[in-house]
Amino acid sequence: MPWETDQFCKDLQKFADIIMRYDDNGYVSSGLSALYRVSGQIRKEGNLRHQIDDVVLTVHKKISGTRPIEVKSLNIYIECLCNVDLSLNTDQQDLISEYGLQLVIIGDADGREYVNCWHLDKDIPPQEGDTHNTIHPSYHFQAGGDGLEGKDTGQLLLVTAPRLPHPPMDIFLAIHFVICNFFNKRDYPFVKNLFEDVDYQDILDRAKQRMFIPYFRAFNEDCKHLDFNLGKVFPLAVLL
Secondary structure, three states: OOOOOHHHHHHHHHHHHHHHHHOOOOOOHHHHHHHHHHHHHHHHHOOOOOEEEEEEEOOOOOOOOOOOOOOOOEEEEEEEEEEEEOOOOOOOOOEEEEEEEEEEEEEEEEEEEEEEEEEEOOOOOOOOOOOOOOOOOEEEEEOOOOHOOOOOOOOOOHHHHHHHHEEOOHHHHHHHHHHHHHHOOOOOOOHHHHHHHHHHHHHHHHHHHOOOOHHHHHHHOOOOOOOOHHHOHHHEEEEO
């Protein structure tokens, strides 16, 4: 069973422990206290529903291509909500019943803040008889999010399209996603050692079994899944 409460709780704590072992400067590890809290909460409540909204990773060096060019450092906040229904048949249905992932990226330029957001959502199907007016992959990344509400956008245009197909990510995969995209191995040498850690790899493998494997079965020719099929995960491939 990929979704196993005791293993998930152990992984939350161990994941934070492993990162602390390698990240001496606290770029990632100092923002992971929520993983211990959520592990205890899940054990206490006895269900896998969890909401994590206070994980923060700090990028202290400028990333090439960043605009405005004055932005020298980033704080990346990860918010993750996930719930699963273990009574469903994983061979035919998506066990994830509630889902939302948001990345809020705050850049600092000599005390002035600049904000960017991305969110990964689970599509809410239209009611019977209705259809979406635009393309809606079952899980999709979009630019923008609640973190941009009320912000001065200047000459920046923000729109809800496109919705980019992407498999769901739990908190382990989300943190790994941010490290892979924002922490290069030259400036952050701890990353190489972290990625080579066998326990770190095992935790990510279990996360991929939960989140990625069911999703990518949609691309099998003999796919019979009701939720993870080509028409839902990548509708552009089948729409005329």
